[in-house]
Amino acid sequence: MRELRLSNGWTQAELAKRAGYSERLIGKAESGLPIARDTIADIADALSESAQSRVYWEDLACDPVQLAWKYLEALHDYQADAIDYMRPFLAEDVVVIVAGDPEKFPFAGKHVGIEEVDRIYKVFFSIMEAPQTPAYQDCYQVIAQGANAVIWGESWIHPIGHPIKTPVRFNKKLTFRRGKLIQIEDCFDTATGLDCMRGELSESPGPQGEVN
Known part of the structure; x- marks a missing residue:
């Protein structure tokens, strides 16, 4: 206002x-x-x-900052079921734009509509998982830009079973209209992200399955 x-x-x-x-x-x-x-x-x-x-x-x-934190909560706590958690504040024709080459990142590209966005998040979390530590709230910053929100920070989301030792820097813009999330623009360091996907940033397993 x-x-x-x-x-x-x-x-x-x-x-x-x-x-x-x-x-x-x-x-x-x-x-x-x-x-x-x-x-x-x-x-x-x-x-x-x-x-x-x-x-x-x-x-x-609408409180864009509060909804941005709910979005992050959905990614970290609900993962493959993130969209189900976000449905109350998602527009039916929501658009998600993810940086990267779709041939290298199977979730990259432009995705339109709740069902398609749900599908692509399930693809993402079929190969990636969010760690329980460090606390994700400490890794991100969120600010409002009018009715919209911008998130930036370092993500520790990693290939399933392979925690990473170097986070991936990213920023996201969440656009809201009439209290609904209508677009997510997801930009990240694609070079580091590709290393993460290949497991090149993973911690090496130690004795008895411990991580070094």
Whole structure:
């Protein structure tokens, strides 16, 4: 809300006047305090007057950072069943774009629709797995860009049964509309990723199956 207001060059008082509410309420909303849905809808209508595209109440109520962390939770805790966990906030026509050559990375390319995205995540987790340690929350950073979110960091997801000693750097952009995730752009260090896929970054097994 604040970003859209500032992009219009409006003060809180100006947005309040256009929406028919007090400046205090606008300040409350921008601070993340709860307000009524109908009030959010009125503010969205006011912001739509000069926006390039219509602003919906769901856009203002959506917390992209929170949903980005739910996305990461799905990858690490649910893995092959990640899409089932994410369905409540996935658009039916969600698009996932994964970097890399599909001949080298079987999950690379552009994938459209929940069922196709579910299939490709199952392909990914048929050959890769997320480790229990280190804690994935410590490996990533998430910031909001308006109604969207950007994730970056180092991934320790590795070939099944072969933990890695060097993480793969990556960044992801999650695009939301009306509170639904409509696109994921997944970029990563493809050279290091290919080494990971080949097992060249794997820890060597030690005595009794321990990892060195």
